Amino acid sequence: MTDIASAATIGATIDSRPIVRRRKKRITGRSVAVLVFLTICALFFCVPLYVVLTTSLKTMDEIRQGQIFALPQTWTLEAWRFAWFEACSGINCNGLRVGFWNSVLILVPSLMLSVALSIVTGYALALWDVRWAGTFLFLMFMCAFVPFQIIMYPLIAMTRSIGVYGTIWGVAVVHAVLAMPVLVLIFRNYYKDIPQEIMSAAIMDSGSFWRIFGEIILPMSGNILIVVVILQLTSIWNDYLIGVTFGGFNTQPMTVNLANMVTVSTGTASYNVDMAAALLTAIPPLLIYFLVGKFFVAGITAGAIKG
């Protein structure tokens, strides 16, 4: 625990250096109290990650001693190996890698479908003169808040009737459909800030909807595209309900695999394996978060507020 605390304070000082450099702030008693409180809170937030990580590196014997905060006496990656290669999800005992690759396979078409559908819609709504755009936008705004359960059965019936139910494409289509309202609103709000005269110039120069999109608008959308892609990447990866409902028996994403492993575990529970599996599932979005956190935060707040 002290290690984390010192790591945290080191992190804090390193991090704040550029901010402090501008004008050296006097350290007051109040500052110290605030920093101590924030550090305690930070520990509270870090505890689960620490516990999960250390547990995943312990043996079951050690875990049974009931010292959840202790560091492993013997460090082992056995639980990770087992979780990845051999853990059972239902009757399938090929480990979490099955779910990992399913998730990757689901991610690619889901991402492409949902971004493509919503970027074009946002562009058309924001920058072209369509008489019913306002009404449509309002409708979409309402749809952004509809709970999934109310459209769940009809979506099952529809995907079944076009033959994609239980396949990766079924999951991808449903992701695209459900994400569309929020993503359209995000894109539309971004494009609304493009000066009208640039659009007028482009309409007089070319007049082609797709040419203007490809040559003028898309090159201006770099930031918002990154934000939306990251938002979708994490939310598709972390999704459970759509995956479990629309994924077939062999096309279930990693989260579903994980849930099956830990809830329907037969025999004695192997907590180290469970924790390793949980971490494996969490690593891709965590990597994204720590690498490009700024865009991630922009994405979730944009999705929440502007939606």
Add this chain to the structure above:
Amino acid sequence: MPRVSFERIHKTYGAVSILKNLDLSIDHGDFLVLLGPSGCGKTTLLNMLAGLTDVTDGRILIGDRDVTDLDPKDRGLAMVFQSYALYPTKTVRGNLRFGLASARLPAPEMDRRVAWAAKLLQIEPLLDRKPAQLSGGQRQRVAIGRALVKHAEVLLFDEPLSNLDAKLRTEMRLEIKRLHEELNPTVVYVTHDQIEAMTMATRIAVMNGGVIQQFGTPDEIYERPANLFVAGFIGSPAMNLKKARIAKRDGLVTGRFGNGQEIVLTDYGFARAPQDGAEIIVGLRPEYFGPPDAPVNGAAAVFDLPVAHTERTGSDATGYLRFDDGLLSLRVEPGQAARLAGGQKVRVAFPPGKANLFDAATGGRL
């Protein structure tokens, strides 16, 4: 054959009427300036011609083609925008080429035209820069270049100089005028700046409240304003507009002001013989007054008035004299302005044939 004509144009937004029954047509090679205060409908009219705004009722013709329902790019137009509207992610070259590439021109032809426009506007060294790396004046040149490369029949300008500082504005004004003389396209140019209008236009349409108040050459607009609005809008310092009454005696027609002063109007080209006692408004341009206290010879009016104050505006000076219950402005030599002390009475004369008369009730020219 007229190059651009508007026929019975109406435009309404909901219940608000922007343009009412507007007719206007100009010839090939004309430089038309749509001039008016903001909100007069001039930009709406330009956008309708461009195809960016729908026409509620009426027709727009370019040459003998009815373009009312054509897409903007099919109208054979090019436009320069107030904010320049350069494509931020494209280089200057890319900006110039975009419209040409959309028209599927062969590559050598595109290069030829870009090179031509770049040379004409002296932007050759800038071709590979992005708009963000250009100064305001350079952006303006690129925006004009983007319009020129299209070899459009009609060029549209929407207040293109209003974002430039005064010095650049004068420079670009001359530049646009030079381009018009060199290339002789038909131009429709929207502005609220009367100096731009007077210096560049071959035709001016003064607009107010969605109606064209007067359409004519700059000289006609300036010398013979069709109504009080045009008279007051054109000219700086503004025309003196003073209430008077027609007085007829002994075959002499005069206008009698509220303070008893008179102006001889016998040689004014009345459209209709005025009635005795009719209320009129007399418009006197400040620059037609003779120098103060100079010997008077055959003037239409001679006023003896006290000086209120003087204003020096660089090469010019304006004197303000107390007249009736207001002020009368007149242009004076800067050297003389210094000699006009407040309160001092001076004698000024207005020459014959230069006054403008308007009906006090309708505001129309008499």
Add this chain to the structure above:
Amino acid sequence: MSIRWTRVAPQLALSPALAVTMVAFIGSILWTITLSLTRSRRVPDYGIDWTEWSRQYARLFNDDGWTIALWNLITLGIGSALAIVFGFILAAMIDREKRGESFFRTVFLYPLAVSLIVTGVAWRWILNPDMGLEATLQRWGFEGVSLNWLAQGDTAMYAIILASVWQSAGFYMALMIAGLKSINSEIWSAARLDGVGLWRLYTEIIIPMMKFTFLTCAILLSLGVIKAFDIVLAMTNGGPGQSTWVPAYFVINALAQKQNLGYASAAAVMMLVLTAVVFLPLVLLTAWQARRRNAA
């Protein structure tokens, strides 16, 4: 008259989204409402007996499971509201004490990047009575500590609340920081010059100025609570018994386990009604803000 592509093309481009909205959202909602009026069980049966169209709803309100789900929804809503309070405190502290701002932000927000299934697995392990936190605390001498919340119906909801507060506090913190940053910095200086105490500064000036941020957070929280499913599934799977059922879980259960389509649809419609109740103030709020912006 020729075709004006600048008019037609955008409408064509919008048509897929329009179709999706009309079919997958509007159409599906109407479909589910229709189903909720029928006796459909495993397969849809579209005959509606108008004399007793409300039978599924009547059954629903006599179902103990549904009552529990509604009470749990309220408990979860009140409990999760802690995340807003917590988020505001964190935001206020980070915003005042600029040191380490991005570090603390990063730490407080990371749970949001993780799947709720993972969150549930982690917290279930921490709350494990034999080998988890409870065992450690008891070993440290806190003999009376009982963290075996998940095993008992009356405490299991608290575990879910704990996990969801942990997961979402950072999110509300991010919204609150954005709200705090939009407050004119002169306010702070003015308050310092006037010698206003910190407590009064926050309660009388800052919080009232941020009422829209708080309202937004509250609405987002309510909508999130209505949709809460993953965390319940991962923490308790509805148990023990039916004690942690929430409406979202109820609907999925009725559909997947009971295979009762009409019944599940009726519960889903009730979820939509709940959403509408929360959503209505948001619409009014946006309209009001838009009007205020126009007036300004």
